[in-house]
Amino acid sequence: MTDQRSQAETVRYSLKRRYRTERRFRLYGILAIFIALASLFILFADIISKGHTGFIKTTITLEVTLDSGMMYLDDPADEDQWSSADFKAPIIAALQAQVPEAASTAEKRELGRFLGTFADSEIRDLLTENPQLLNTTQTIEFPTHDRVSVYVKHADNPRYSIKLSEQQQSWVDELLEKGVIDTRFNGVLFNRGDSREPANAGVLGAIVGSLLTMLVTLAISFPVGISAAVYLEEFAPQNKLTDFIEVNINNLAAVPSIIFGLLGLAVFINLFGMPRSVPVVGGLVLALMTLPTIIISSRAAIKSVPPSIREAAEGVGASKMQVVLHHVVPLAMPGMLTGSIIGMAQALGETAPLLLIGMVAFIVDVPDGFFSSATVLPVQVYLWASSSEQGFVELASAAIMVLLTFMIIMNALAIWLRKRLERRW
Amino acid sequence: MNTMNPSISAEANMRGKAAAISVPEDKHKETVVENKPEDTVIEEGKTVGKPFTADPKFKLRNVDVSYGADRAIKNISLDIGRNEVIAFIGPSGCGKSTFLRCLNRMNDSIDICRVKGSLELDDQNIYESKRDVVELRAGMVFQKPNPFPKSIYDNVAYGPRIHGLANRKSELDDIVENSLRKAGLWNEAKDRLDAMATGMSGGQQQRLCIARAIAVSPEVILMDEPCSALDPIATARVEELIAEMSESYTIVIVTHSMQQAARVSDRTAYFHMGHLAEVNKTDTVFTSPQHPLTESYITGRFG
Numbered sequence: 002m003t004d005q006r007s008q009a010e011t012v013r014y015s016l017k018r019r020y021r022t023e024r025r026f027r028l029y030g031i032l033a034i035f036i037a038l039a040s041l042f043i044l045f046a047d048i049i050s051k052g053h054t055g056f057i058k059t060t061i062t063l064e065v066t067l068d069s070g071m072m073y074l075d076d077p078a079d080e081d082q083w084s085s086a087d088f089k090a091p092i093i094a095a096l097q098a099q100v101p102e103a104a105s106t107a108e109k110r111e112l113g114r115f116l117g118t119f120a121d122s123e124i125r126d127l128l129t130e131n132p133q134l135l136n137t138t139q140t141i142e143f144p145t146h147d148r149v150s151v152y153v154k155h156a157d158n159p160r161y162s163i164k165l166s167e168q169q170q171s172w173v174d175e176l177l178e179k180g181v182i183d184t185r186f187n188g189v190l191f192n193r194g195d196s197r198e199p200a201n202a203g204v205l206g207a208i209v210g211s212l213l214t215m216l217v218t219l220a221i222s223f224p225v226g227i228s229a230a231v232y233l234e235e236f237a238p239q240n241k242l243t244d245f246i247e248v249n250i251n252n253l254a255a256v257p258s259i260i261f262g263l264l265g266l267a268v269f270i271n272l273f274g275m276p277r278s279v280p281v282v283g284g285l286v287l288a289l290m291t292l293p294t295i296i297i298s299s300r301a302a303i304k305s306v307p308p309s310i311r312e313a314a315e316g317v318g319a320s321k322m323q324v325v326l327h328h329v330v331p332l333a334m335p336g337m338l339t340g341s342i343i344g345m346a347q348a349l350g351e352t353a354p355l356l357l358i359g360m361v362a363f364i365v366d367v368p369d370g371f372f373s374s375a376t377v378l379p380v381q382v383y384l385w386a387s388s389s390e391q392g393f394v395e396l397a398s399a400a401i402m403v404l405l406t407f408m409i410i411m412n413a414l415a416i417w418l419r420k421r422l423e424r425r426w
Numbered sequence: 427m428n429t430m431n432p433s434i435s436a437e438a439n440m441r442g443k444a445a446a447i448s449v450p451e452d453k454h455k456e457t458v459v460e461n462k463p464e465d466t467v468i469e470e471g472k473t474v475g476k477p478f479t480a481d482p483k484f485k486l487r488n489v490d491v492s493y494g495a496d497r498a499i500k501n502i503s504l505d506i507g508r509n510e511v512i513a514f515i516g517p518s519g520c521g522k523s524t525f526l527r528c529l530n531r532m533n534d535s536i537d538i539c540r541v542k543g544s545l546e547l548d549d550q551n552i553y554e555s556k557r558d559v560v561e562l563r564a565g566m567v568f569q570k571p572n573p574f575p576k577s578i579y580d581n582v583a584y585g586p587r588i589h590g591l592a593n594r595k596s597e598l599d600d601i602v603e604n605s606l607r608k609a610g611l612w613n614e615a616k617d618r619l620d621a622m623a624t625g626m627s628g629g630q631q632q633r634l635c636i637a638r639a640i641a642v643s644p645e646v647i648l649m650d651e652p653c654s655a656l657d658p659i660a661t662a663r664v665e666e667l668i669a670e671m672s673e674s675y676t677i678v679i680v681t682h683s684m685q686q687a688a689r690v691s692d693r694t695a696y697f698h699m700g701h702l703a704e705v706n707k708t709d710t711v712f713t714s715p716q717h718p719l720t721e722s723y724i725t726g727r728f729g
Binding site: 238239307309310311312313314315316317318319320323327328332 | 530532535537558559561562565566567568570572573574575584585588589635638639641642
């Protein structure tokens with residue numbers, strides 16, 4: 002009797018302890034998730050707070066009289082006059098009209114510093130295309146110089162240093178009040194390539210470069226990875242050689258990505274003589290890097306197809322090939338796709354190997370093919386983040402936001418595809 | 427016809443208490459049963475009863491199957507008659523499923539499995555003809571219903587499609603309808619042929635698997651414990667089906683239920699530890715078993 006009671010006592014005591022352990026364990030889980038979410042939140046908050054101004058540009062809108070005398074451009078047909086013409090003079094004149102107190106030559110020069118480096122080429126381009134506009138008055142929008150846009154956007158931010166004199170600052174304030182200097186959505190970011198001038202720099206070149214590179218990566222790593230997985234899992238004999246291959250594929254997945262860059266440099270560029278900085282080479286290198294991920298996840302997906310489905314197909318006389326193509330691969334496809342897209346997302350964010358094959362060059366033009374020089378989004382972020390001009394800091398954060406958007410789209414695609422293809426058995 | 431010697435080599439049990447049983451020839455009664463039946467050792471290749479028939483569909487001689495170093499089937503010889511229903515019974519791990527899976531080379535997909543001996547289907551060696559053809563001629567129904575995760579129609583149509591048995595859509599439709607009718611599933615399934623097969627009940631799924639097996643018009647249907655995952659009503663339905671199908675097919679059924687073996691089969695084979703202990707008319711096996719192990723098994727003394 003006492004024995005029984007003491008046993009019940011023991012059980013009750015241990016039960017209490019067990020429940021306590023369970024509660025503690027659950028708490029750890031909640032804590033872990035909280036930490037993960039909090040870091041994610043901090044990351045996003047930091048990037049967005051720094052980068053949202055990258056989507057805004059500062060402009061000066063002026064009514065410019067395209068006076069031929071002021072520009073020393075009397076005869077638009079004369080090539081020499083075009084090259085020596087002063088396209089900046091009418092802009093400064095228009096600007097001075099808005100700030101009448103800046104009358105001296107020195108003050109006019111100060112005003113001219115508000116304009117972006119490429120303000121005069123806007124006039125040149127306009128006149129080249131429409132020579133009939135000469136000696137007319139046009140309302141034109143110019144990008145401001147970096148120092149003006151830093152003042153307009155970040156006057157209160159101690160992280161930025163203002164490089165305008167007191168007088169210039171008061172002029173800018175005045176122009177802001179008049180609405181001559183204004184902020185608006187930075188369309189340039191999405192329709193230009195890189196530039197030395199933050200106001201003219203965009204990520205379009207990097208986006209196109211990333212897309213081209215990813216296309217090459219996908220076109221190579223997806224079919225090769227899946228074929229390798231299917232062969233290893235379904236057809237390869239179990240022997241020392243296949244064991245060796247399996248171990249090495251797993252090892253390859255752990256190789257630092259910069260090694261793949263060295264390999265690309267040594268093999269594709271030095272040995273095969275392929276050009277530097279092109280999406281094809283970048284795609285090849287990233288494909289090599291992505292292959293192990295795809296092979297490993299595809300093999301896991303194939304392994305998870307229940308043997309009863311194979312037996313069912315064999316039972317009606319399907320050949321090995323038919324079993325694999327009609328049943329195993331379709332059923333494993335969601336898993337294979339998930340693995341591939343995770344691998345592609347990794348490749349999309351990869352920088353190190355691309356630095357080695359020259360995709361880190363300063364490239365202004367938007368690439369127009371697989372063999373034209375290009376850079377990719379993460380490399381663009383790296384280039385801008387390490388740039389000395391203040392305007393590039395916010396652009397780097399804006400580019401990170403574009404990159405993250407790409408990743409989120411890819412992951413959403415992965416989830417959608419998996420839901421669509423998933424079948425229950 | 428060579429009659430098998432029904433004598434059993436009796437050997438000492440493990441504890442060293444030597445006790446022999448001997449069954450005299452032409453006398454179907456065992457005498458000594460002091461021994462535990464599990465301790466009885468069967469001599470290789472000795473099968474009691476009538477393993478051979480006059481017009482066999484399957485002619486299996488000296489079949490030996492091993493998984494690596496383990497011998498799963500030890501020198502079994504057996505005939506399976508045309509259009510007969512034969513039941514394989516025996517305790518778990520006795521090799522009856524392994525033996526069944528040799529009949530359509532299902533074991534080929536297991537790398538370490540080795541099959542020796544002569545296995546003939548209509549005088550053609552199974553292991554010398556193409557595997558797909560053997561699988562086509564001997565369809566298989568498995569323990570757990572395993573429909574493809576496709577529509578009911580596609581499940582049945584899959585076999586005919588890959589073998590090119592139908593040239594037109596209407597022919598395929600006919601095959602599907604006939605197979606479902608034969609499997610007794612037509613009335614339940616005709617209105618939802620496009621529904622997922624995995625959404626059906628277990629019994630319906632198993633009948634669908636039978637329909638799928640007969641859609642390629644096999645000559646033999648191999649059933650590996652087809653009712654073990656089904657309730658009694660679904661089981662009765664499948665057994666009815668077996669009775670109907672026995673007119674046109676040779677059916678081999680592995681079962682753990684002796685009642686089921688008694689209900690559906692013409693002949694019964696009792697397997698024990700990789701040996702084929704006894705084969706006889708089902709009535710004979712269940713009313714007057716000639717082998718002491720068979721008797722012990724059917725009376726429930728082990729297994």
